[in-house]
Amino acid sequence: MKDGNTKDQSASPMQQQNSMRYQQENSVPSNTAAMQQSYGIDVTNLYNKALSEFIDTFKKQRLWRLIAKENFVATGRSQNLSSIHRLIDVLNVAVKTAQANDAVKTIQANDGVRGLLDARTGLRYPPADSLAAFLKSHPFVFLQEGNKVLALLHAKTGRLWFVEARNNAFYPLNEGKAKAADLWSAELQGWRLPTKDELKAFATAPDNPYREGQDYRLFGEPDWLTIEGRCDVDKGFWNTNSSPGHFIACHDHWVGASPETLLVELVSKGRHLAINNDSFRQDTLGTLWQGFDAERLMHALTDAGLALQDLDGKLIIDPDIDPLASLYNLDYIPCRLPLLELAQIQDPHKGLWELWGNDETLLKRFDLVARDPKLDTCTHNVAIDFGTSSTVVALSDEHGGRRLLRIGVRDFYQTPRSADFENPTVLEFIDYARFHAAWISQTYRPALDWNWVHAAHEAQASFRDNPGDTAILASILPRLKQWALRSDKQTQRIRDRQGMEIELSALTERNPVRGQPMNLETDAPFDPIEIYAWFLGMTINWRGRGLYYKYHLTFPVKYEREVKDKILASFRRGLQRSLPATLVMQPAALQPFSVTEIASEPAAYAAAALPHLDLNPGDGGLFYAVFDFGGGTTDFDFGLWRLANDQEADEGYDQVFDHLRSAGDNYLGGENLLERLVYHCFRHNLEICRTQKIHFTRPLGEAGFTGDEAFVHPTQAAQTNTVLLASKLRPFMESNESQIDAQLKIELLDKDGNKKTCELSLDKDALDQLLFRRMEGGVKAFLSELASLREEVPTGQPVHVLLAGNGSRSRHITALFDAEGEHWPRLLQECFGDAPPEMVIHPPLPVNENNHHAPTAKTGVALGVLRLCPGENVKLIDQVRSTSHDEAPFRYFVGKLRRDEFIHVLSPHTTYEQWHLLGPLHQGVFKLGYSTSARARSGMYQGDVELRIQRFDFPAAAPQDKLFVRAVAPTKIELTYAPDEAVLSEHADQSRIETVDLEIG
Secondary structure, three states: OOOOOOOOOOOOOHHHOOOOEEEOOOOOOOOHHHHEEOOEEOHHHHHHHHHHHHHHHHOOOOEEEEEEHHHHHHOOOOOOHHHHHHOOOOOOOOOOOHHHHHHHHHHHHOOOEEEEEEOOOOOEEOOHHHHHHHHHHOOEEEEEEOOEEEEEEEOOOOEEEEEOOOOOOOEOHHHHHHHHHHOOEOOEOOOEOOOHHHHHHHHHOOOOOOEOOOOOOEOOEOEEEEOOEEEEOOOOOOOEEOOOEEOEEEEOOOOOOOHHHHHHHHHHHOOEEEEOOEEEOHHHOOOOOOOOOHHHHHHHHHHHOEEEEOOOOOOEEEOOOOHHHHHHHOOHHHHOOOOOOHHHHHOOOOOEHHHOOOOHHHHHHOOOOEOOHHHHEEEEEEEEEOOOOEEEEEEEOOOOOEEEOOOOOOOOOOOOOHHHHOEEOEEEEOOHHHHHHHHOOOOOOOOOOOOOEEEHHHHHHHHHHOOOOHHHHHOEEEOHHHHHHHOOOOOEEEEOOOOOEEEEOOOOOOOOOOOOOOOOOOOOOOOHHHHHHHHHHHHHOOOOOOEEEEEEEEEOOOOOHHHHHHHHHHHHHHHHHOOOHHHHOOOOOOOOOEEEEEEEHHHHHHHHHHHHOOOOOOOOOEEEEEEEEOOOOEEEEEEEEEEOOHHHHHOOOOEEEEEEEEEEEOOOOHHHHHHHHHHHHHHHOHHHHHHHOEOEOOOOOOOOOOOHHHOEOOOHHHHHHHHHHHHHHHHHHHOOOOOOOOEEEEEEEEOOOOEEEEEEEOOHHHHHHHHHHHHHHHHHHHHHHHHHOHHHOOOOOOEEEEEEOHHHHOHHHHHHOOOOOOHHHHHHHHHHOOOOOOEEEEOOOOOOOOOOOOOOOOOHHHHHHHHHOOOOOEEEEEHHHHHOOOOOOOOOEEEEEEOOEEEEEEOOOOOOOOOEEEEEOEOOEEEEEEEOOHHHHOOEEOOOOOOEEEEEEOOOOOOOOEEEEEEEEOOEEEEEEEOOHHHHHHHOOHHHOEEEEOOOO
């Protein structure tokens, strides 16, 4: 990246501008959307909005505590100007938390309150401790309004007293009580006669100004009314009787009140306390700010080092905080990227993209620097391995290095671990309504809040750390890639933390127009892959790295072109929306932007793993075979790594990856296997599910069972139950030991969403065998594909088998690929006969904590893509794409039954659009067989669980017609009938062709 704007950006310190900052005691603000224009951030609007919010808040109440700033800083809830970039809670005055109460306690303990401020007048009143000191020196003080005495305050008790001085009137007890009840003094109702003990404490207290004559007479009179009757207050008497007495009343309004409460009431009602010639006249102590408006008051408070606190102690306004503090949180709020440093905003060599386009004079006024985002654009390659369980992002830097990125970690300052670079492909919805409103209101860098939706590591932490919390599990959408594969075949629902249920529509292909800014489609279906790509893009296009234009994705080899195009379109939208609007709106800025597919996942892994293993293609080339066992699929890839020939060298290439064959299993993946374990556990416990009305889901590719309509449903409860049980079975599948308790007590949801405690029995051996047999089938299919390519292996050269994907660390895969074990020789014999080729098995690349950017079994795919990008002098010849017209190869064995044995006519990699004879029609009926199992090559029989049989009726067919079949897509065939192949083209009109999707059946 180049250095940015170098114009003179000198300006006065930020606190001398019209600046303030709010601090509220809990959440990160979520209102950045209102400040962000379609072309970035308008500084004037930002400042005016902040000032308006301060004034509105300041005027909502009349009196505020004045708090010493140094005490406030000590609580940890504010900072000085040199580190204001560390502030998070700004411009948000809605949330009040217990943390604020803790801060208040700290302030009070530190004697940090410096008085009260009247928001209406600007008058500053002394602190409550001044009043406390005054009352300590004066046990009795008069409450006065002007020169009028309203009552006498006994400071020790907080009780107010009203005495009819020098009045010779006597009142019977009933009249005295009625007179007290009707008394209106100091705007208080509820006056009463004192008890005898209260009167004694009052009359005998030292310095009582009403005491005259003989002890303890008041105004020289001994007989005063109490609730118990007339009391003689003379020393040594204090007896009561029913005779009339003088009137005296008391009030408990200030009993137990704090000095601050007294001070607030004195200020509010314009009163003061006095005794003899000494008075506490609070309104004479602070007229310096009288008449100041709110903005001027803020400057005065800043200069005085004071902050404001409401009388409840729950809200604090720090005048030293500027209204532009939201700029420090531009990256932190939506995706928890590091808070921006002060230099990023003020250094003339840095600056903010979002400010580009603001008036230069205005920027100087606020000591801000704008940066043209075009200065930071780069065309270095970014590789994204979008995986079922986790996604890996790798990029090339300006030095040619290859680096991995962390997405959605809780703290980017924490020490990196290798696991951090495998970013979970997970979203968590906390508040979908607020998220979606922001998502559809602004195209580029919408003002999202991390508190509404989490991605990657933090979302995964919620998923893994709360296995029993159904509310949390229901809000999490894991395995986005698998959802893309099944979205048009199976409905999925999630429920956010607020209880809102969202039904995910099928994924559609919605490409932005190349080179043009996107038009926001407010009515478009919500696309979780787009939002996940946006989170990736926000981390990739971070201002500490630059703005990237060239993105390359990989896919499993057996993904259909349609599915890949949908995912690519989602990534194009999400990644483009992570670019700043101030870049996108510049002419032709988006012309270089592209998101493309470049290689299959296993081919990319080979490109990273082979050099990392210090292997050399040599003159004859090196034949490789990749077994990529991922979270959603297992992919096979076969190719030849060789040096470039003379013609290729003239084209600028040094090396060539000749991609010969791809195959695999779309449903053999770690997460799919886990779903199968769950499914079989539920089937094993059907009686419990029947009794408790427990629903569950069926994995794609898994067979149904009799009566399954009562149990298998695409409901939120069923999906949550699958997740809950999967969390219990995951350690069994992923550990090196096949240990699991025979009984499992677990809380599941019934069909109505109510929690039910269920005790499930687990058959460890059956579950372990399910895993082993499924993986064994995958290894056998891999070797069968390799056997069909044996002639491509260079003479005298071994086959280098590369185990890739985290699934390849499985105990079963380790055992199956163990050359010294019991299974490997048997599998070789079954697939190659007595003369298998020499094979060198390379275990999954291990994690290197000393070099996080070294390829591993998982990260090798993304790092390998960077080696295959244009300009890297490595040529990729993709024979798979060229022979299948850029579509994934056909996936099935398709054929007929003969004496109950399955005879295939079509096989995987069959050329598309070519008709093949299936056989004669019997009375217009044909029983079609199909399977994805490699066992179909060597013989399968009717009734085999991996063989599907489907009947097709052709009532219009003539007796002499025969049935023909052709492959047209990875999972689709077309059937038609004709008398013979010679006249097929004449008869195969559209009305006679039936299209069948074998995946659906």
